[in-house]
Amino acid sequence: MSINRHINVLDYTLQSLLRRKFKNAGIVLVFSFVIFITGSILFLTYSFKREAFLILNSSPELLVQRMMAGRHELIPVTIAGEIKRIPGVAKVEPRYWGYYYDSLVKANYTILSSADPISANNRLLKGRLPFADEHNTVAIGRGISEARFIGPGSGISLQGADGGYHDLKVVGVFEADSELLTSDLIVLNQTDIIKLFGIPEGMATDLAVDVHNENEAPVIARKIREYFPDTRPILRDEIIRTYDAVFGWRSGLILTLFAGALVAFIILAWDKATGLSADEKKEIGILKAIGWETSDILEMKFWEGFVISVSSFLIGIISAHLHVFFWGASLFGPALKGWSVIYPDFRLVPFINPYQIATLMTLTVIPYIASTIIPSWKASVTDPDEVMRG
Amino acid sequence: MRKSYSFFIFIAVCLVIISGLAARSTIEVSGFRDAANDLREITAALKLTDICFSSDARYTRHPAQADLFSAFQDYPGSIEHFPSGSVVSPPDFITLDTKILVRNR
Amino acid sequence: MTEDIIRTENVTKYYNKGKINEALAVNDVTLTVRHGDFAVLKGPSGSGKTTLLSLIGCMTRPTSGSINVKGRDVSHLPERFLTDLRRKIFGFIFQQFHLIQGINVLQNVMLPLYPTDISISRLKTRAEGILESLGMSKRRAFPVQGLSGGEQQRTAIARALINDPDIILADEPTAHLDTALSVEFMDIMRTFRDKGKTIIIATHDPLVFESGDIDLIVEMRDGSVTRVLRND
Numbered sequence: 001m002s003i004n005r006h007i008n009v010l011d012y013t014l015q016s017l018l019r020r021k022f023k024n025a026g027i028v029l030v031f032s033f034v035i036f037i038t039g040s041i042l043f044l045t046y047s048f049k050r051e052a053f054l055i056l057n058s059s060p061e062l063l064v065q066r067m068m069a070g071r072h073e074l075i076p077v078t079i080a081g082e083i084k085r086i087p088g089v090a091k092v093e094p095r096y097w098g099y100y101y102d103s104l105v106k107a108n109y110t111i112l113s114s115a116d117p118i119s120a121n122n123r124l125l126k127g128r129l130p131f132a133d134e135h136n137t138v139a140i141g142r143g144i145s146e147a148r149f150i151g152p153g154s155g156i157s158l159q160g161a162d163g164g165y166h167d168l169k170v171v172g173v174f175e176a177d178s179e180l181l182t183s184d185l186i187v188l189n190q191t192d193i194i195k196l197f198g199i200p201e202g203m204a205t206d207l208a209v210d211v212h213n214e215n216e217a218p219v220i221a222r223k224i225r226e227y228f229p230d231t232r233p234i235l236r237d238e239i240i241r242t243y244d245a246v247f248g249w250r251s252g253l254i255l256t257l258f259a260g261a262l263v264a265f266i267i268l269a270w271d272k273a274t275g276l277s278a279d280e281k282k283e284i285g286i287l288k289a290i291g292w293e294t295s296d297i298l299e300m301k302f303w304e305g306f307v308i309s310v311s312s313f314l315i316g317i318i319s320a321h322l323h324v325f326f327w328g329a330s331l332f333g334p335a336l337k338g339w340s341v342i343y344p345d346f347r348l349v350p351f352i353n354p355y356q357i358a359t360l361m362t363l364t365v366i367p368y369i370a371s372t373i374i375p376s377w378k379a380s381v382t383d384p385d386e387v388m389r390g
Numbered sequence: 391m392r393k394s395y396s397f398f399i400f401i402a403v404c405l406v407i408i409s410g411l412a413a414r415s416t417i418e419v420s421g422f423r424d425a426a427n428d429l430r431e432i433t434a435a436l437k438l439t440d441i442c443f444s445s446d447a448r449y450t451r452h453p454a455q456a457d458l459f460s461a462f463q464d465y466p467g468s469i470e471h472f473p474s475g476s477v478v479s480p481p482d483f484i485t486l487d488t489k490i491l492v493r494n495r
Numbered sequence: 496m497t498e499d500i501i502r503t504e505n506v507t508k509y510y511n512k513g514k515i516n517e518a519l520a521v522n523d524v525t526l527t528v529r530h531g532d533f534a535v536l537k538g539p540s541g542s543g544k545t546t547l548l549s550l551i552g553c554m555t556r557p558t559s560g561s562i563n564v565k566g567r568d569v570s571h572l573p574e575r576f577l578t579d580l581r582r583k584i585f586g587f588i589f590q591q592f593h594l595i596q597g598i599n600v601l602q603n604v605m606l607p608l609y610p611t612d613i614s615i616s617r618l619k620t621r622a623e624g625i626l627e628s629l630g631m632s633k634r635r636a637f638p639v640q641g642l643s644g645g646e647q648q649r650t651a652i653a654r655a656l657i658n659d660p661d662i663i664l665a666d667e668p669t670a671h672l673d674t675a676l677s678v679e680f681m682d683i684m685r686t687f688r689d690k691g692k693t694i695i696i697a698t699h700d701p702l703v704f705e706s707g708d709i710d711l712i713v714e715m716r717d718g719s720v721t722r723v724l725r726n727d
Contacts, residue, residue: 008609014393019597058430116435124428239454291582296610314404349422350415385555
């Protein structure tokens with residue numbers, strides 16, 4: 001059976017690789033690490049993007065912010081009435097939200113008010129949101145619950161704009177599975193938030209606009225800009241695409257990681273590409289002299305490249321998958337976390353783009369095999385007679 | 391055992407692991423689609439616009455809401471938040487397909 | 496049988512032809528080796544005997560002239576056919592042995608036939624048989640670096656025999672051996688000749704060419720044949 005010869009050559013190749021055990025183990029280690037980092041980045045960013053897309057598809061269709069001196073300012077609620085008159089606009093609601101710095105745990109919270117209720121069978125909220133007519137109750141995110149050691153029934157005290165402390169009772173806690181969305185949230189009812197932040201009467205943080213026909217949104221946005229030149233409309237489309245950009249390969253940190261991986265890989269391939277050592281040349285000469293054809297030598301070199309690159313790739317990609325989807329990308333945690341105290345456990349959903357993985361494989365395995373075979377070409381086609389005279 | 395066979399077994403084991411992970415991923419993804427409804431309800435009810443992956447600054451917490459000049463928003467000469475600020479790059483208008491109209495008045 | 500097994504006609508070999516370091520290694524050599532001959536190419540170093548051996552063994556091609564092996568002109572065959580021929584007909588023993596370091600005796604012996612369709616178990620049995628006949632069975636799992644000179648040579652001989660060649664070529668086989676081992680080597684070669692193999696040895700060691708039953712001595716100097724002695 002002609003498969004014998006290939007297995008024999010593979011046997012010899014493996015034996016050969018084991019002869020230089022440490023060097024080859026080092027190469028596999030570096031190669032696997034490169035794949036691990038690159039694979040982790042691909043998994044992380046793709047999963048984030050898909051999740052963001054699926055979740056943020058329910059964001060408001062159009063948001064209207066007011067700008068003053070290049071900065072985000074409060075917006076008069078009266079504008080809402082005028083925007084409502086633009087054809088195509090279904091509903092305009094003011095949003096009240098802002099940030100709160102908790103000096104106790106040195107964390108930033110996002111505080112917002114809810115206008116609409118959440119259904120009772122939503123499994124991601126334990127408890128409920130504050131009722132519209134209820135005062136001094138809050139629903140909080142899991143991150144806050146853990147940072148402050150509070151749960152349903154506990155109290156939390158926030159300092160208001162007037163300097164006084166507002167004591168609030170927790171009536172709902174968002175579950176861990178919604179962390180990516182809700183980890184640092186505190187939800188109050190509208191009257192409470194206005195009092196807490198000291199928002200002047202008739203003002204809101206921004207306006208959320210619902211339109212009848214989604215395709216009309218850009219047109220309506222343009223009109224809003226026209227009528228109110230100091231506003232900045234934000235489309236839902238832009239919101240989603242922001243996350244494409246945030247987790248795109250052009251983001252600074254990711255680019256740095258990729259560049260590092262690329263350099264490591266080039267160093268690997270360079271070692272191969274700069275030609276054979278005298279030992280390797282001699283070995284090829286001897287094999288040719290004892291009866292190996294050029295094609296057998298090249299097959300041996302192919303196996304050499306294949307064994308190292310495919311093994312490394314498999315190890316790297318499996319580790320990357322486990323790292324991102326089982327261990328929450330913990331190696332990247334410090335990089336992404338920065339100064340955040342409230343930081344969600346990345347319980348990422350394993351959305352995988354097989355095209356990305358295939359591309360990664362093509363861009364690493366094939367050049368590596370090529371860089372193993374090509375430098376051997378000359379030695380492989382030389383007459384074995386050189387060995388005789390050597 | 392011949393070395394070739396050891397190698398083939400290693401590859402086979404890896405492929406089995408990968409199939410297992412792929413199967414598990416498919417199951418989790420379909421499971422997520424159910425949880426996604428709940429998440430979407432929260433998003434719609436609270437009118438959320440951003441994912442909470444970094445809460446160290448306004449423009450890293452709400453990159454979709456941030457102004458164009460957010461990197462220096464805290465105060466003049468403020469240093470950027472690192473490293474999360476390097477992860478969050480401003481939206482690239484070339485790819486966002488947003489038209490910027492300049493009108494002569 | 497006295498048919499010709501090797502026939503060369505006006506074979507000439509230049510190295511680096513046309514370049515500044517052009518060297519004429521073999522000059523217009525015509526000779527005939529018969530089936531079953533115990534032949535010696537005799538001459539000092541630089542006489543071209545190693546190159547001639549290389550040409551006969553299909554390791555390289557002549558610049559001009561022709562070489563016939565078993566009636567077939569091999570001078571202009573493509574590499575694949577030459578390798579195939581080499582594998583089927585020749586067994587080569589190098590002056591420096593040229594064993595692959597880092598693998599053991601048995602693996603070195605089996606190596607020439609790895610890229611063929613023979614099953615590994617048959618190959619192993621054959622190799623072990625040859626090592627047994629050379630008294631090397633005990634050493635078969637030893638890495639070759641640890642062997643003595645004589646053991647290395649017997650491994651090299653075993654390797655040359657794995658493909659059951661018709662013709663055994665040896666280049667200065669006694670160069671690294673003491674007298675006792677050299678005599679032993681010649682005895683081993685004689686047994687193979689008695690089994691019907693053709694032996695061609697390139698050497699300048701008198702112990703070889705003055706030993707008893709050499710059928711053919713080809714004396715060479717500066718790439719040319721100066722004298723041919725046939726012992727009929």
